[in-house]
Amino acid sequence: MQQLKRLTFGAVLSIVSVQLMATQAVITNDQKQTATQLMQTAIKSDLGMEIVTSLTTEIGPRLGGSEAEERARDWGVKLGESLGFDNARIEEFTMPFWDRGHLHISLSSPYQQELYGTALGGAAPTKEKINADVVYFRDIHALTEVKDNSLTGKIVFVDGDKMVKSQTGAGYGQANQRRRIGWQHAQRSGASALVVRSVGSDSHRFPHSGMMSKDGENWADIPVIAISNPDADHLRRLHNLGKPLAISLHSESKWKGEVSSGNVILDLIGSEKPEEIVLIGGHLDSWDLGTGAVDDGAGVAITTAAAALIAKLPKRPKRTIRVVMFGAEEVGLLGAFAYAKQHEANLHNHVLATESDFGAQTIWQLVSNVNPQATLLVDEIAKILSPLGIVRGGSDVVGGGPDIIPMAAKGVPTIRLNQNGRDYFDLHHTPDDTLDKIDPDELAQNIAAYAASIYLIADSDVDLKP
């Protein structure tokens, strides 16, 4: 099956390479042939799987600021050195550390039943074990209308609709509101704790973690727990039957002060314009519940493997290709902001930035936010990627991935190789984010697309600034 799929890709790519014509100005025939060879190599290579297997197995879960994330940085530097990068280094930064700790949550009325929950990032601990009546809200909109101090001592449960599945992940933002801002309304209502229906499109008994939003500079003073979709369904049915609900809760999650984190930087120094940087990457940290395979071991593997394949070419591309393994993304894009600050004076030399951070399924679309001349370059790249099943999307799509946001805000041009995210939110931020969920062929397709497109941009003379 795997072999067959790869052969199919290979056959299509061979035909394409024969048909190459030298009529396009923005990409030379040699460059096209090199890009096609990179794709052919990538789809037969196991390097991406080897990288993500090593990261998830040898390091395991790696919460931003943890000892495990530190081990992951050392792993990243050693990996870069072994793959022929011209330099590999860590750029440190400091950050506040939030620790999940132990949680126990159960239904205590109308009967005793364990619930499957997890604390949301930034939540406060219970001072002692809580057992309180539950006040049910059908959705976040209903909760926003709650009166101040009207629910003192209660536990608020915010239900909602299960996240809608889509290729683009379009349902996430809407479902995410209860996770992001629910606590602010529960807290002003005087509730002792907030329980929310998990953000996620699955029907498994796993809660999805994730950060809450700050209110100005303030994090929640109350415990905030996400419970799985089946658990939320269960509470909804009991509520609809008119049963009095109560929940027993003990959570140790809390902030634990400043710690070190860092970004790992791997460079392939450009042969003609070494000061110009084409930046790709993923984030090295993961939530602690799973082993961070699809979020974002895959992105680290895809971009590192793509650059490593380019490193094996006889000659470096003209521009520098930089792989950044961002630290502490999940807990607030902390590595991304640190990078943008540490490289502020040099961001004008970042000719492009893009991140792989949407799982491990195939890429289906290439979008961009570059200047009109460079848009033609991206158009041509999309044609070269076409045998991989990738279509050209919008040329005015801002944002190259979460960790690119701070750079893009300062004018760095972006592209994005959009992955199929239909199943991503079944796994994302859950214990189920493990290596077995990655299809090696789909991962290889990603690497082929990154290798070809990043090579072509790095070897180009086209300026991309919007």
Add this chain to the structure above:
Amino acid sequence: MQQLKRLTFGAVLSIVSVQLMATQAVITNDQKQTATQLMQTAIKSDLGMEIVTSLTTEIGPRLGGSEAEERARDWGVKLGESLGFDNARIEEFTMPFWDRGHLHISLSSPYQQELYGTALGGAAPTKEKINADVVYFRDIHALTEVKDNSLTGKIVFVDGDKMVKSQTGAGYGQANQRRRIGWQHAQRSGASALVVRSVGSDSHRFPHSGMMSKDGENWADIPVIAISNPDADHLRRLHNLGKPLAISLHSESKWKGEVSSGNVILDLIGSEKPEEIVLIGGHLDSWDLGTGAVDDGAGVAITTAAAALIAKLPKRPKRTIRVVMFGAEEVGLLGAFAYAKQHEANLHNHVLATESDFGAQTIWQLVSNVNPQATLLVDEIAKILSPLGIVRGGSDVVGGGPDIIPMAAKGVPTIRLNQNGRDYFDLHHTPDDTLDKIDPDELAQNIAAYAASIYLIADSDVDLKP
């Protein structure tokens, strides 16, 4: 979608009813028409979903011998009374109670990582928290060769292959060996605890619970923990890398003495031969991790709803139809053995017994173990069920379901309506066994098949004894 599927069933059934012919001796034309009407009613009815929704929501998990199982018995009696059964009662028995208690299991070398595990039924507690080196066995066969007292103080991990998926559930028996007998070899090796790869065909981070086998009259003296397939994969990869594995473990599972349980009996008294009993049922208890929707809330719902539809016919069938909601199945068929003992003197009047206990997916095959004349009756029933997508299977297949074993062993004839079990072992004995996993159309197909076949047997004069 749901409506469409039901209309399709309905259209096929209408054609069949027009084509009915009166040429068969073993089933009259009137009986066929009644059976077909029952199927038509069943596939449009929501009664099965209402029953399993009520049981899983209002009672929740219901471990054999627990207070929740007692609430479930009361629920069962009230349900039977509300559905028009001629009598509804509880037959009590006593049993030893095993309680899962709290478990914490984590990898402590080569680094700290939480593992997703659960105690296996019958396991002993840890006396105190254990932290010990792991000795890896590739499968149960390797463990059976371990020398006595050769692993004192170690934790044994038995890996194995993930359970093979099949429509018949054929992979279960093989995968189950490590769960059943692994402890006997770990214990004689002197190990402090046994950890096994979970029995289950899924790739989720849920362990599958289930009873171990006794060794003669003895249960394990050591803790025995199943971990999820992704966790077992993780340990295997670390082991293959030559990493020294250690596990930290604290488990409270233990036996807690004798308690009460019981079977719920609902009868539709036969109009001509009330002493002759056609017994159908499911088991009322569930494992405590999920809410026992597919195992076996579905079986309780299917058989109760089927009988309840028969109860609405203008006249009772000739023979008595008895629905038994067996207690304490998961923990050793205790309700089944109690029933066979309590009704020992009357088992010769049990003309047929069959149980629904293989999930909630569609029935695809009817098998039997009855005498040759009665085999012709079952052949004819299979033809009537054919529009539901059911084929006739073997006529010498012993066993009508787990709780029928003690009766079948004493000569009670059986049939079995085999369900598609391909996805059953993704859910079975896990926290993921919840209501949302049941497809209402598939459940309704089951009820249609039970209603028609049980009606036809109960209204027949054919003796079924093998």
